[in-house]
Amino acid sequence: MSLESWWLSYSELLKQVLLTLFAFVCLERFIPIQRSHSINALIFNVSYKILNLGLVLCLIPSFALIAQKIKVMLHAGYIRWPAPGSLDLFQTILWCLAYAFIWDLLQYAGHRMQHSIPFLFEIHKFHHAERALNASSTGRKHILEHIFEEFTIVLPLILIFSDPVLPVIVQSLFFNGWGYFNHMNARIDLGPLTSIVSGPQFHRIHHSIDSKHYNKNFAAFFPFIDQIFGTYYKPSAEEYPDTGLEDRDDVHNLLFVYVEPLKNWSSAIIKLLSNSWRTHSEPT
Numbered sequence: 001m002s003l004e005s006w007w008l009s010y011s012e013l014l015k016q017v018l019l020t021l022f023a024f025v026c027l028e029r030f031i032p033i034q035r036s037h038s039i040n041a042l043i044f045n046v047s048y049k050i051l052n053l054g055l056v057l058c059l060i061p062s063f064a065l066i067a068q069k070i071k072v073m074l075h076a077g078y079i080r081w082p083a084p085g086s087l088d089l090f091q092t093i094l095w096c097l098a099y100a101f102i103w104d105l106l107q108y109a110g111h112r113m114q115h116s117i118p119f120l121f122e123i124h125k126f127h128h129a130e131r132a133l134n135a136s137s138t139g140r141k142h143i144l145e146h147i148f149e150e151f152t153i154v155l156p157l158i159l160i161f162s163d164p165v166l167p168v169i170v171q172s173l174f175f176n177g178w179g180y181f182n183h184m185n186a187r188i189d190l191g192p193l194t195s196i197v198s199g200p201q202f203h204r205i206h207h208s209i210d211s212k213h214y215n216k217n218f219a220a221f222f223p224f225i226d227q228i229f230g231t232y233y234k235p236s237a238e239e240y241p242d243t244g245l246e247d248r249d250d251v252h253n254l255l256f257v258y259v260e261p262l263k264n265w266s267s268a269i270i271k272l273l274s275n276s277w278r279t280h281s282e283p284t
């Protein structure tokens with residue numbers, strides 16, 4: 001990717017991100033769950049997103065190359081996406097829903113792994129450290145988490161589907177807009193739809209600081225995936241818990257955020273090695 005094409009993609013994506021975020025932040029003002037959010041938390045999330053988006057865009061060409069090589073090697077692309085124009089509206093909706101469902105199944109598996117394996121939770125911790133959960137929190141994803149998702153969500157999808165063509169509206173709704181919606185600091189109760197469609201209340205439970213909500217509601221779009229695998233928690237009508245991590249403050253420092261997993265992994269390895277050395281050197 002040349003610098004010029006990188007800049008064109010970056011500036012276009014950044015414009016979309018900032019406009020979408022602005023719309024959601026305005027909407028949050030009408031029915032907020034927490035009224036006392038500091039502007040500094042929002043500024044930090046936006047700054048992080050501006051920086052991280054540029055870094056993620058630098059990685060995409062290398063990932064695309066690797067994915068393509070694996071696809072050719074495995075003769076993958078097993079489900080051929082119908083040619084554009086060959087489907088009616090109902091069929092298009094079904095294909096898009098099937099694609100989003102498989103995306104969410106893969107997301108569910110990777111997400112649950114991140115919560116189950118402490119080594120992997122280090123790259124997801126930054127997302128969960130948010131105390132003032134709001135629409136901008138969706139962009140709080142460590143660069144290593146992006147790479148993890150490229151291999152656990154994007155690559156399997158590339159291998160499953162051959163040349164998927166998603167209508168722009170579906171792409172915008174599912175993959176650009178939904179994250180802003182379900183992280184909103186907004187008292188939105190979806191009622192009977194809560195167990196079918198992921199909304200701000202459903203996802204807030206996943207971010208809850210209360211231990212009774214830990215490891216619940218992993219799905220990004222379809223809460224019934226949590227029901228299938230026994231991790232669904234149905235929030236009661238007025239249940240909007242505080243969010244964040246009990247053992248980690250939300251640190252608004254870009255360098256700290258990027259370095260934290262590496263620092264914690266190093267400490268864990270040193271501890272493991274010194275424990276094993278102590279065990280082996282103890283007199284029997």
Ligand SMILES: [Zn+2]
Pocket residue numbers: 111115124128206
């Ligand atoms: Zn999570």
Ligand SMILES: [Zn+2]
Pocket residue numbers: 127138183203207
């Ligand atoms: Zn989240």
